[in-house]
Amino acid sequence: MPRISRFYFSMAILYLLAGIGVGLNMAVSQDHSAASAHAHINLLGWVTSAVFGGYYALNPEKAEGWLPWSQYAVYALGLIVMLPSLYLLYSGRPEIEPLVAAGSLAVVLGVVLFAVVIFTRGRPETAAGGDAILPAE
Numbered sequence: 001m002p003r004i005s006r007f008y009f010s011m012a013i014l015y016l017l018a019g020i021g022v023g024l025n026m027a028v029s030q031d032h033s034a035a036s037a038h039a040h041i042n043l044l045g046w047v048t049s050a051v052f053g054g055y056y057a058l059n060p061e062k063a064e065g066w067l068p069w070s071q072y073a074v075y076a077l078g079l080i081v082m083l084p085s086l087y088l089l090y091s092g093r094p095e096i097e098p099l100v101a102a103g104s105l106a107v108v109l110g111v112v113l114f115a116v117v118i119f120t121r122g123r124p125e126t127a128a129g130g131d132a133i134l135p136a137e
């Protein structure tokens with residue numbers, strides 16, 4: 001599996017644990033005000049990160065170089081700014097909104113960079129390198 005996929009899955013599982021933690025906390029406390037933050041932690045943090053990691057694992061020729069790593073850095077930075085501040089926003093801290101906006105813009109940029117990764121050719125020399133998935137004989 002390419003290194004960037006491991007990075008994505010390591011990040012994804014931490015967000016799933018956090019997202020489930022927020023969900024359990026809502027269920028136990030009967031206070032569902034953080035439901036939107038819970039949904040974004042699970043869907044942007046867990047599901048989307050895992051999909052990105054899965055894509056790079058299936059397309060190892062796209063997993064090396066400045067473009068995928070810039071995509072990872074921008075998306076990971078966006079999440080770490082956006083998700084905790086979104087949780088605080090829905091927990092009654094409206095003054096945190098500019099941070100939510102800044103993080104969201106980084107997340108959007110990370111998604112745009114992922115679109116560029118999809119629509120550009122990868123590096124053929126890494127297609128079957130390392131522990132990449134080899135085509136069936």
Ligand code: HEM
Nearest residue numbers: 019020022023024026027032035036038039042043046047
């Ligand atoms: C043990 C795991 C989980 C628990 C205890 C949990 C709990 C909750 C609770 C209490 C709500 C609020 C419901 C309401 O106010 O109507 C909620 C909403 C939601 N959850 Fe979860 N959840 C869990 C896992 C997940 C996962 C894994 C995902 C997505 C991958 C997810 C996505 C959502 C979505 C989309 C909503 C609706 C948010 C909204 O209405 O704004 N949840 N969950």
